[in-house]
Amino acid sequence: MRDFLRKAGNIDRRVIYLIIFLAVALTILFKIRFKSTPLPEVKRSYEIINSLPAGSVVMFSIDYDASSMPELDPMLRAMLRHCFEKNLKVIMLGHWPLGLPLGQIALEDVARQYHKKYGVDYVFLGYRPGLQAVMLNLGKEIRSVFSTDYRGTPLDSLPMMRGVHNYNDIAILVGLEAGSVGDMWVQFANARFNQKIILGSTAVITPDLYPYLQAGQIVGLIGGLRGASDYEELVNHPAIASAGMASQTVVHVLIILLILLGNIGYFATRRGK
Numbered sequence: 001m002r003d004f005l006r007k008a009g010n011i012d013r014r015v016i017y018l019i020i021f022l023a024v025a026l027t028i029l030f031k032i033r034f035k036s037t038p039l040p041e042v043k044r045s046y047e048i049i050n051s052l053p054a055g056s057v058v059m060f061s062i063d064y065d066a067s068s069m070p071e072l073d074p075m076l077r078a079m080l081r082h083c084f085e086k087n088l089k090v091i092m093l094g095h096w097p098l099g100l101p102l103g104q105i106a107l108e109d110v111a112r113q114y115h116k117k118y119g120v121d122y123v124f125l126g127y128r129p130g131l132q133a134v135m136l137n138l139g140k141e142i143r144s145v146f147s148t149d150y151r152g153t154p155l156d157s158l159p160m161m162r163g164v165h166n167y168n169d170i171a172i173l174v175g176l177e178a179g180s181v182g183d184m185w186v187q188f189a190n191a192r193f194n195q196k197i198i199l200g201s202t203a204v205i206t207p208d209l210y211p212y213l214q215a216g217q218i219v220g221l222i223g224g225l226r227g228a229s230d231y232e233e234l235v236n237h238p239a240i241a242s243a244g245m246a247s248q249t250v251v252h253v254l255i256i257l258l259i260l261l262g263n264i265g266y267f268a269t270r271r272g273k
Helices: 002-008 013-029 040-050 066-085 100-113 131-138 181-193 206-215 224-234 240-272
Strands: 057-063 089-094 122-126 172-177 197-201 220-223
Touching: 013 240, 040 066, 040 197, 040 220, 040 224, 057 066, 057 100, 057 181, 066 089, 066 100, 066 172, 066 197, 066 224, 066 240, 089 100, 100 122, 131 181, 172 181, 181 197, 181 206, 197 206, 197 224, 206 220, 220 224, 224 240
Parallel strands: 057 089, 057 172, 089 122, 172 197, 197 220
Antiparallel strands: none
16 A cells, blocks of 8 residues: 555656546546536626627727637637627727737628628727727727728618717627736726726736726626636537536546545655655
8 A cells, every 4th residue: 555655646747647638638538517506696697798788889999919819719709609699790809910810700700600691790990009099089989090991891880880880889898808907997998987897807817907997997707718608608609618617627626536645655754764
């Protein structure tokens, strides 16, 4: 027994890497899923969008790039599915130029699944430099910043945009954040124009956003892969985030067991000496 514990406390790291790899691969391969109760702030975000009447406009801001895509892209797709199922109109723009193509790909993919038409059900505006100036001017007149969409089509030529001029015409703003742009949305869209905001963020910056939620400056918060997984469950469409959370859960439990095993082996051999 002592010899077994000694070996358990000195497992080759390559064996540990192999065990972790198999745990992730098998969890994804066999589509293992774990049910969990959605976080209150995620459920609140879902309920707010779910309560919007058909035809309401939701603006998405893509403020992340490829490095944050694993957490935020599933979140974006889940929310887009919800919007299109509710027959809501979607406007997309962003402040991270390298991330905007990722948002556009997701928007077009989900719109295609729901047979939505560009210019009627959704519009992609693109990017303009000048973060704070863009946010402030959107509160006055969208056309003062985006006179055309990303294709160069005048906004008034798009049926969906003819009655949309500023934040007064936008039911909810969804900022998907991997940096500090979410703080700017709160300062310039909410504080100045009282725009309702839901923020989705990477897990590492989510704790910094809770004060905005507690102060009522944002109405919902979706944090990290867990938040994305919760939203997928709420819209009854488990996808990449749900698979990621399952494999992450299995690996976390496995790591805890390995740590316990290593410590038991260490103390057992130390006591033997």
